[in-house]
Amino acid sequence: MVETRTPRLATNSGPGRLLIAVYLLFAIAATSRAGLQIATKLDEAPVAYLLSAVAALIYIVAAVGLARAGHAGRRVALACCSVELVGVLGVGVLSLVDPELFPDETVWSQFGSGYGYVPLVLPALGLLWLWHTRPRPT
Numbered sequence: 407m408v409e410t411r412t413p414r415l416a417t418n419s420g421p422g423r424l425l426i427a428v429y430l431l432f433a434i435a436a437t438s439r440a441g442l443q444i445a446t447k448l449d450e451a452p453v454a455y456l457l458s459a460v461a462a463l464i465y466i467v468a469a470v471g472l473a474r475a476g477h478a479g480r481r482v483a484l485a486c487c488s489v490e491l492v493g494v495l496g497v498g499v500l501s502l503v504d505p506e507l508f509p510d511e512t513v514w515s516q517f518g519s520g521y522g523y524v525p526l527v528l529p530a531l532g533l534l535w536l537w538h539t540r541p542r543p544t
Contacts, residue, residue: 436462
């Protein structure tokens with residue numbers, strides 16, 4: 407007998423809709439900020455501005471993955487949330503230990519303090535939601 411696995415909830419239902427909306431909001435904010443900084447003053451802090459652009463891209467792809475809600479979407483969202491969490495923790499620590507590495511803030515500097523620490527909480531919520539909605543054997 408073949409075991410089938412069905413999700414309890416789709417990633418794009420219930421609280422997942424709010425999570426997707428927050429990801430989209432942060433995608434817009436990070437894209438706008440990074441785009442302006444890259445266009446006007448890239449030479450001042452290229453690493454910081456390019457990291458913000460990477461964060462924006464991750465937010466966009468994570469939102470799409472969560473919104474698609476299928477197996478592939480879940481895998482994409484899982485990868486994005488994981489990379490995002492590692493990024494915000496890594497950049498957060500580096501920005502505190504050696505502030506000269508980031509002469510200007512990134513989305514993830516000081517664990518996202520410039521954005522109310524939402525960049526730190528968002529990937530954790532994303533991973534928790536993916537775990538909560540994971541497929542279960544039936």
